[in-house]
Amino acid sequence: MPKIGFIGAGPVGTAFAVNLAKRKYQIIGVFDVVPEAAQRFAADVPGCQVYKKAQALADAADILFITTPDDIIPKAAGAIKWRAGQSAVHCSGASTVHSLDAAREQGASVGAIHPCQTFAGREQAIANLPGSTFAIEAEEPMKTTLTGIARALDGDLVYLTSEDKALYHAAACIxxxxxxxxxxxxxxxxxxxxxxxxxxxxxxxxxxxxxxxxxxxxxxxxxxxxxxxxxxxxxxxxxxxxxxxxxxxxxxxxxxxxxxxxxxxxxxxxxxxxxxxxxxxxxxxxxx
Ligand SMILES: NC(=O)c1ccc[n+]([C@@H]2O[C@H](COP(=O)([O-])OP(=O)(O)OC[C@H]3O[C@@H](n4cnc5c(N)ncnc54)[C@H](OP(=O)(O)O)[C@@H]3O)[C@@H](O)[C@H]2O)c1
Known part of the structure; x- marks a missing residue:
């Protein structure tokens, strides 16, 4: 079972981590610029440690979710030293996998999994994530990994290309x-x-x-x-x-x-x- 870490402890990261942990995925840790947010996240996820540095979490994780605000994703990915075989994932609907180019350039696999769902708060996010439709943008082997995650969360899925994303997200906003x-x-x-x-x-x-x-x-x-x-x-x-x-x-x-x-x-x-x-x-x- 791959070791999964989260950078960004907002409602979306929390909802993925809590629900994946319930389905026997191994969530090893979380890093957030707001330590209280990371602590709250870890308290809800069995076996999850709070990391004080993003790099320490990246070094320990096989799959790293970057669940920060969209505009931060490229910067957060660029701040990490990635290794070949590792995976970088974000959950944005409008941003493409190119937000993770820094990880790809260092040999990591990259992908995006966007829950077509609204998350106004933590508890509501945890409850609403399962059964959502997940929009996946990834090449193999990430496509298979993210498909497995969507299915584990009882979700439907759609596969998108980078060109599809802005229109897909505009439609969801409407x-x-x-x-x-x-x-x-x-x-x-x-x-x-x-x-x-x-x-x-x-x-x-x-x-x-x-x-x-x-x-x-x-x-x-x-x-x-x-x-x-x-x-x-x-x-x-x-x-x-x-x-x-x-x-x-x-x-x-x-x-x-x-x-x-x-x-x-x-x-x-x-x-x-x-x-x-x-x-x-x-x-x-x-x-x-
Ligand atoms: N909310 C939704 O309804 C929804 C639905 C589908 C997909 N998404 C996507 O899911 C992702 C996360 O959304 P969210 O609503 O959970 O975001 P959020 O509420 O903004 O939470 C993100 C967390 O990341 C922290 N953060 C900011 N910069 C960071 C950095 N450099 N390193 C580590 N942590 C950092 C934030 O701290 P600060 O508060 O200090 O910034 C915040 O605690 C986004 O890509 C979003 O597009 C959201």
């Missing part, structure tokens, strides 16, 4: 980060009729859970409901009037999302081409 932004915009609108963000959030949680269930159980395009799926032109007109009055800055976003929703309604078969054309001209009108 699905996750900008989803939060949309929900925030929607909850803030409640203030216009005298309700709090908390009331709005409470109302939306079951709606959002139902929506996610519909995506999971019905999928696209069948999951789409609402006025565009039904071709309710007058309802969309009322939305536009209300937004123009109370939140005109939201109108361009509303219109653009509406336009992007029309093909889903058509694909579902509930939005006729003539109604779609009416909606298009309504939503394309003064897109600003």
């Amino acid at each position: 699905a996750c980060n900008y989803f939060y932004t949309l929900v925030k915009i929607a909850t803030d609108l409640w203030q216009n009729f005298g309700k709090t963000t908390e009331e709005a959030t409470k109302a939306y949680i079951p709606l959002l859970q139902g929506s996610v269930n519909n995506i999971a159980n019905i999928g696209f395009p069948g999951c789409l409901t609402g006025p565009i799926a039904r071709g309710d032109v007058k309802t969309i007109q009322r939305h536009l009037a209300a937004l123009a009055k109370c939140a005109p800055d939201i109108l361009p976003l509303y219109k653009e999302l509406g336009l992007q929703t029309i093909p889903i309604g058509i694909a579902k078969g509930t939005l006729s081409e003539s109604k779609a054309e009416e909606l298009r001209s309504l939503l394309q009108n003064k897109l600003k």
